[in-house]
Amino acid sequence: RKEVEQDPGPFNVPEGATVAFNCTYSNSASQSFFWYRQDCRKEPKLLMSVYSSGNEDGRFTAQLNRASQYISLLIRDSKLSDSATYLCVEGSSNTGKLIFGQGTTLQVKP
């Protein structure tokens, strides 16, 4: 089983839609999780951190469910500019390394 798993998609949604991605992790001891955004052929950039109480930033909400070992990213009122690949990342409490999921691709259509 991969340490961090994501549905690669693609998720195709119309502008204005609400879309949610989930990501599962295998290390129950991990404390820190993140969502990175990667535009086509560009480098990944940090979108949001996810801590035990979750996090909200404008149209984006990230939540952590420890019991089921998954994190989620909710995007409300999708914009064309939200089209990208969203990477789920675990900060390993064992090694200090970042463990990346393979990414979920979102396409927002007009």
Next chain:
Amino acid sequence: NAGVTQTPKFQVLKTGQSMTLQCAQDMNHEYMSWYRQDPGMGLRLIHYSVGAGITDQGEVPNGYNVSRSTTEDFPLRLLSAAPSQTSVYFCASRLAATYEQYFGPGTRLTVT
């Protein structure tokens, strides 16, 4: 601050050639890492360093060497290029105290 810089942006090598991908950061970050990204595989860690003079292997280290003689620079050497090393390579850095990682723009390498 320039952030994380990588050179070259694109490279084509023949099988068996060697080369060095350059990476530098000007943020005084302790941690630096090299990843490769292949379709459907996500980002895989090649080598990383927690400070000058200290390096360690990641998930896919075979065929690559690194060194960290200064805080700023973390070059990645391909010893004898193989077609399986065709990929996009990202260098990244961060402070030891946080998980917020900054990536360079990437090097697109093709080995024929």
